Amino acid sequence: MAQQTIDVGKLRHPVERWLFGVCVVVSVVLFVGILLLAFARDEVIAVYAGDALATYRQANPEAANLSDEEVMELLPAEERETIALLEEYLSPVTILLVPVGIVLLVVWSFGREYGKLRANAVRITARQFPEVHAMWAELTRAVGIKEVPHLYTINGNGDLNAFAACVPWHRNFSAIYSDLLETCLRNEDWDSLKFILGHEAGHIRLGHVAWWYILLTFIYQLAFPINYLIGLPLGRAKEYSCDKVGHAMAQDRDCKGLLMLTAGKHLYHAMDVPEHIEESVDQGGLWLTIVNFMSTHPVLAWRINAIRKGHNGGVIFRRA
């Protein structure tokens, strides 16, 4: 039966919507602010240097009769370095080149990922694992992706993982690690495969791999401590969003796709699921919360809990 079309936008985690909005507003304000400062470069440097000179003269009365150039030589090293940095980098051209540089970095890193798949992976097509290709085509169409992204399987050397990415202005693509695919095919576990592929299709459809999304959230992923306040929580919200897309496709309340990541490719089929739910998924705790707080993905127990309870999942604290 053909997969029903779903409105993916409605599955976006509310925290993702909110944090992304913060990223957009703060980024634009920050960028425009720095650009305006760059246009007033000479005045900015004069004001900063003037303040530094006045502060030095106030703290060292013996420097009162020295010239500005002589006092400049006596300023603490970090003050002189800041003035040198402003002189070197505070120009409109440099500031305008920063977002261009970030986009080029995205093209470079995703282009390399795509190249690695072209070089070392197997592309799944209508003739290569046709049932997987048909499922992927149906899922991507159901979430509203017009052109079916390339899908690959690559040797993960035992790791169970999948990812999606996009070479800007070229193509979206996704890869599923071979052990993950092999396990789904061997066990005829179509639910898990639909969940995993649906999750990756969600990343593409919700724009998570698009250059503009990465550009607008770039600094929040890297800079400490805003990575803990914005970047990592946004990352976890994105994962919850895509889990909802995967679940909308698979409708598997047992969450076998996530249990496979929890217990490994053999034991997930043999484990006592209700016992695991009671002992882990339904439990909270301080250390669990700390691990979650420091992770790019929500902890697996919380992801399973969110799907089973049909809620949005806690980004910082566990939702019961």
Ligand SMILES: [Zn+2]
């Ligand atoms: Zn994901």
